[in-house]
Amino acid sequence: MVESEHDAALEDTDRLHGRSALVDNVKAAVALAGAVRSTLGPRGLDKMLVEEGGSVTVTNDGVTVLQTAKVEHPTARLLISTSSSQDRAARDGTTTTVILTAEMLQNALELVRSGVHPSIIMNGYQIALEEALAEMEHMARAPQSEAERRAVVETSLAGKIDSSLTAHLTGLALEAADALAGEEGDADLERLRVKRLMVRDGTARESEIVHGMVLAKSRMDMATPANSDGGRIAIVDGDLENAKLELEASIEVTSTGALRSFHERARERLQEQVELLKSLDVDLLVVRDGVAEEAATMLTNAGITAYRRFEREDLERLARITGSTMVRDARRIKKEDVGTYSSRSEQTFSGVKHTRIDGSEGGAMTVLIRGTSPAVREEAQRAFDDALGVAHRLSGDSQLLPGGGASQIHLARHLRAFAPSQSGREQLAIEAYAAALEIVPRTLAENSGLDPIDAILTLSAAQVADSENGPWIGLDVMSGEKTRMDEAGIIDPLFVVRHALSGATEAANSVLRIDDVLWAKQDAQTPDWQSEMDQD
Numbered sequence: 442m443v444e445s446e447h448d449a450a451l452e453d454t455d456r457l458h459g460r461s462a463l464v465d466n467v468k469a470a471v472a473l474a475g476a477v478r479s480t481l482g483p484r485g486l487d488k489m490l491v492e493e494g495g496s497v498t499v500t501n502d503g504v505t506v507l508q509t510a511k512v513e514h515p516t517a518r519l520l521i522s523t524s525s526s527q528d529r530a531a532r533d534g535t536t537t538t539v540i541l542t543a544e545m546l547q548n549a550l551e552l553v554r555s556g557v558h559p560s561i562i563m564n565g566y567q568i569a570l571e572e573a574l575a576e577m578e579h580m581a582r583a584p585q586s587e588a589e590r591r592a593v594v595e596t597s598l599a600g601k602i603d604s605s606l607t608a609h610l611t612g613l614a615l616e617a618a619d620a621l622a623g624e625e626g627d628a629d630l631e632r633l634r635v636k637r638l639m640v641r642d643g644t645a646r647e648s649e650i651v652h653g654m655v656l657a658k659s660r661m662d663m664a665t666p667a668n669s670d671g672g673r674i675a676i677v678d679g680d681l682e683n684a685k686l687e688l689e690a691s692i693e694v695t696s697t698g699a700l701r702s703f704h705e706r707a708r709e710r711l712q713e714q715v716e717l718l719k720s721l722d723v724d725l726l727v728v729r730d731g732v733a734e735e736a737a738t739m740l741t742n743a744g745i746t747a748y749r750r751f752e753r754e755d756l757e758r759l760a761r762i763t764g765s766t767m768v769r770d771a772r773r774i775k776k777e778d779v780g781t782y783s784s785r786s787e788q789t790f791s792g793v794k795h796t797r798i799d800g801s802e803g804g805a806m807t808v809l810i811r812g813t814s815p816a817v818r819e820e821a822q823r824a825f826d827d828a829l830g831v832a833h834r835l836s837g838d839s840q841l842l843p844g845g846g847a848s849q850i851h852l853a854r855h856l857r858a859f860a861p862s863q864s865g866r867e868q869l870a871i872e873a874y875a876a877a878l879e880i881v882p883r884t885l886a887e888n889s890g891l892d893p894i895d896a897i898l899t900l901s902a903a904q905v906a907d908s909e910n911g912p913w914i915g916l917d918v919m920s921g922e923k924t925r926m927d928e929a930g931i932i933d934p935l936f937v938v939r940h941a942l943s944g945a946t947e948a949a950n951s952v953l954r955i956d957d958v959l960w961a962k963q964d965a966q967t968p969d970w971q972s973e974m975d976q977d
């Protein structure tokens with residue numbers, strides 16, 4: 442298949458042109474989808490990932506599988522980045538995105554083989570996407586109860602973790618999302634604002650949200666009080682160290698007298714900083730870097746309890762809940778930089794002294810992820826992260842769609858009805874697109890041991906027969922029955938389904954646009970599991 446071209450400019454490249462480029466790219470996409478499709482849905486199987494160093498992860502999560510896999514084919518890489526972008530934007534729907542893209546590509550390849558030009562297909566796919574998005578908005582509705590909101594988050598966790606833990610983590614995720622509602626920030630906001638702390642004591646089901654910051658630190662000087670009912674806090678994004686004596690460079694040390702006066706000045710400077718803090722009524726000082734032992738004594742004498750050495754993110758969260766502003770230089774701290782905290786206490790977690798500081802401004806918190814083994818804690822944390830991602834986004838866009846393949850069955854039928862309104866060969870592309878959507882219910886059925894063709898036919902018929910709630914009839918893979926997805930609590934957020942479809946279409950079209958693949962001669966290969974595909 443690989444034609445080596447020997448023109449001077451392309452000497453060191455292998456070249457795949459036109460049809461063979463497309464065939465090769467589609468093969469790679471299908472191979473990649475083949476690696477994750479068995480994880481789709483709550484009855485999807487787990488994958489055991491063994492990394493080069495030998496560390497093992499067992500996961501049911503498509504994106505985790507893909508990000509860990511060693512994949513070199515550029516098309517496969519493109520699909521992985523599409524699924525990562527789905528993860529960033531929606532925190533769910535990553536497997537769906539990949540299998541949709543592969544199915545769109547496979548159907549496109551069939552059309553190309555029967556003589557339809559890729560540009561017509563791209564055009565038809567784009568038209569189909571827009572029509573599907575419009576219809577999706579039409580189908581979607583707001584949650585009708587708190588139970589329904591829970592169901593959405595629980596659906597996103599289905600199959601990832603055992604069901605009683607799902608319910609618990611869903612509760613925590615919604616609690617955290619509510620506490621963050623209305624906060625503005627970038628796409629990672631919910632991850633930045635919620636500190637995750639793994640705690641050895643207790644079971645995963647005893648994981649909890651603390652509306653304050655829990656930090657693995659104890660105060661510098663045990664002579665200062667361990668607890669407080671609140672007061673004024675200053676946060677220094679720097680240090681409170683002695684100025685460094687740079688021997689050769691700045692000062693000429695000509696006598697021990699000069700050295701002593703240098704130390705004297707450094708000490709005075711520390712004293713001034715402490716005096717400044719005291720004059721601002723600060724009684725709690727949190728410093729990102731070091732605090733000189735000398736300064737610690739001065740602080741204690743001034744009635745200030747001090748903590749040192751933190752991660753910047755922790756200080757940012759602390760600043761938020763206490764309404765303080767971090768200052769780089771303690772000599773420049775101003776009245777308005779000082780915040781207030783409502784309590785401080787010390788507590789032991791995992792055998793280590795921790796300090797909890799609460800504030801009243803909100804906007805950040807700590808989740809204590811408990812569990813008896815590191816593997817359990819990590820799994821619980823991943824599930825919590827996913828649940829929080831969905832719950833948080835749901836506060837901004839609460840519209841819902843039926844899960845269990847119902848949306849895709851309805852959209853496929855809608856697009857088939859819509860296709861004839863379009864001109865010429867685009868119709869064929871729209872029909873191919875409609876068929877590609879059915880990969881979702883088909884795979885869900887397959888993964889639960891049901892016949893995929895029967896499942897699709899039964900669902901379509903049931904949707905048509907029910908003029909009122911038709912589009913909400915889907916497949917509950919736990920019971921194997923077709924049923925109203927809202928009644929079964931199998932509900933997906935609109936933003937997840939929408940982003941998955943847009944991302945998949947965009948990825949498929951960008952592969953269809955490729956007419957020429959130039960391989961630098963460097964051992965690039967199709968994915969490792971390519972052999973599975975060779976029977977094609």
Ligand code: ADP
Binds near residue numbers: 503
């Ligand atoms: P993704 O990575 O795409 O989110 P998942 O493995 O999480 O993949 O599967 C998500 C799909 O599973 C969604 O289409 C969702 O509607 C569906 N799903 C979840 N629970 C059920 C269920 N009980 N019955 C049928 N489908 C379900």
Ligand code: MG
Binds near residue numbers: 535598
């Ligand atoms: Mg999911």
